[in-house]
C-alpha cells in the first residue's frame with residue numbers, strides 16, 4: 098500500500114532551529130504567510146493543490162460495499178508479512194454485533210408463531226446475555242411488538258450494552274450472578290412460563306448466524322479461506338459457522354471447508370482446557386473477569402456442538418491472556434480498525450498460530466469480529482490511559498495536554514514529527 102502523496106509544506110521557517118518541546122516555556126515561532134489567516138481575509142487563504150489520486154493511493158478498507166476488511170497493514174507489518182488477512186466485521190450491524198443475524202431469524206419465526214393458534218401461546222421472548230444477545234433480542238422484539246425479557250449479570254456488561262435493551266423497552270433483570278447463573282435461571286423460568294427461549298441452543302439462531310459463513314464464501318467468489326478464527330464463549334457461533342460452510346460444501350458450491358479456530362479468553366477457557374485434554378475431560382468452570390466480557394462464560398450451552406465443528410474441520414482452540422488480547426486489540430486499532438476485545442482474543446490467537454508456524458504467510462485467513470468496538474470503549478480508555486493494573490499497555494496512545502497557544506502546539510508537533518520521521 099502506498100502512502101498518499103501529500104501536498105504539505107512547512108509553515109516554519111526552514112532556517113529556524115528545531116524547537117525543544119517543553120511544557121513550560123514555548124519556543125518563539127515565526128508564522129509563515131499562508132498560516133496567518135485568522136481574520137477570514139480571502140487573500141491569505143492557503144493554496145492547496147489536490148494531489149492526484151490513483152489506485153495506489155486508495156486504502157482499500159472494504160471490498161466493495163461489504164463488511165470484509167482487508168487487514169493489509171496489520172498482516173504486513175505485525176504478522177510477518179501475511180498478505181491475505183481479512184476481518185469479517187459482524188459488529189457493523191443493526192445492534193452492533195453478530196447476534197443480529199440469528200435474532201432476526203428467531204424473532205421472525207416467533208412473530209409468525211404468535212399469529213398461529215398454539216396450544217401453548219408465546220407471551221414473550223427471553224434470554225440470558227452478556228450484553229449482545231440481549232441487545233439484538235430487544236431490538237427485534239420491539240420492532241415486532243413482542244415483549245422481551247433479558248437476564249443480565251449485574252455489573253458485568255458494558256454501559257453501552259446495558260442501555261440497549263433498556264432503550265428498546267425490554268424487561269431487564271439485573272441479577273447478582275454471572276452469565277452462567279443467568280443462563281441456568283432463564284432455562285428454569287422458561288420451562289414454567291410462556292416465554293420463548295432465545296439463546297443459541299435454539300437452532301433458529303444458528304440458522305441466521307450461519308449466513309455469515311455463506312457470505313464469506315460468496316465474498317471470496319466461492320474460494321474457501323484456509324482459516325477462520327472465531328472468538329468463543331457460549332459456543333453457538335463456531336457451530337453456526339461450521340453449519341454454513343458445511344452446507345455450501347454439501348450443495349457443491351465449494352469443495353472443502355476452512356479450518357476453524359476457536360479463540361477463548363484465558364480467564365474463561367473451558368473449551369481450551371477440554372481441547373488440551375484431547376477432548377477427554379470437560380470441566381465447566383467459574384469464569385474469571387475478562388475485558389472480553391461477552392465471552393466470560395464458564396459453562397457454554399453449545400459445548401458439544403463446538404466439538405463437532407472443531408473435529409470436522411481439523412480445528413484448533415487457542416487462548417489469550419488479558420494483556421495479549423488488549424495488545425492485539427490496540428494493534429488492530431492502530432492499523433485502522435476499532436476492534437472489540439473479543440476480536441482482540443481472535444487476533445491474539447492468530448499471533449500465536451503465526452508464531453508457531455501453523456498459519457502461513459500466504460494462508461487466506463479470516464478473523465471474525467463479533468461486535469462493534471464502540472460497545473467497549475471503557476477498556477480502550479483504560480488501556481490508552483495506561484490505567485490497567487499489571488499491564489504494560491505497550492501500544493497506548495494517550496492524548497497530549499497542550500497549552501492553547503501557537504508556540505506550545507508547534508513544540509509538541511515538531512517533537513512528534515521528529516520522532517515519526519526518525
Ligand SMILES: N[C@@H](CCOP(=O)(O)O)C(=O)O
Pocket residue numbers: 196225226227228229230231295296297298330331332333334391392
Ligand atoms: N455472548 C452472548 C452470550 C449468550 O450467548 P448466546 O449464544 O446464547 O446468544 C451474549 O451476547 O449474550
